[in-house]
Amino acid sequence: MNAVWWYTQRITGAALLLLLIAHFWVEHFVSENLLRGDLTYAAIRARIATPAWQAIDIAFLLIALLHGLSGLRSILLDFSRIGRNGARIFTAALIVVGAVWAYWGIEAFRNLR
Numbered sequence: 001m002n003a004v005w006w007y008t009q010r011i012t013g014a015a016l017l018l019l020l021i022a023h024f025w026v027e028h029f030v031s032e033n034l035l036r037g038d039l040t041y042a043a044i045r046a047r048i049a050t051p052a053w054q055a056i057d058i059a060f061l062l063i064a065l066l067h068g069l070s071g072l073r074s075i076l077l078d079f080s081r082i083g084r085n086g087a088r089i090f091t092a093a094l095i096v097v098g099a100v101w102a103y104w105g106i107e108a109f110r111n112l113r
Helices: 002-028 032-036 041-048 051-079 084-110
Strands: none
Touching: 002 051, 041 051, 051 084
């Protein structure tokens, strides 16, 4: 099972790099409003209201959560002396925290409509 977490960390890290580059490119270099100098909250809200951008931003959120919480789990298990049961409890707690955090983030998009 440790190999699964190791690969998850690498795959989500690579995905985050690609999503971050795409985010910066679209938001900071090719945005018409930004190039004209009139980037406003309304323009950003209109962009975020489209389903395609919501899917991209939600994917970014979920991948970042998985990567961050998986990294936290790896750090704790690598540098502590907790047993197998402690590791299971900590992993379950991180899954609950991640699920709540993901729900909270996805709900933020639903409240934009």
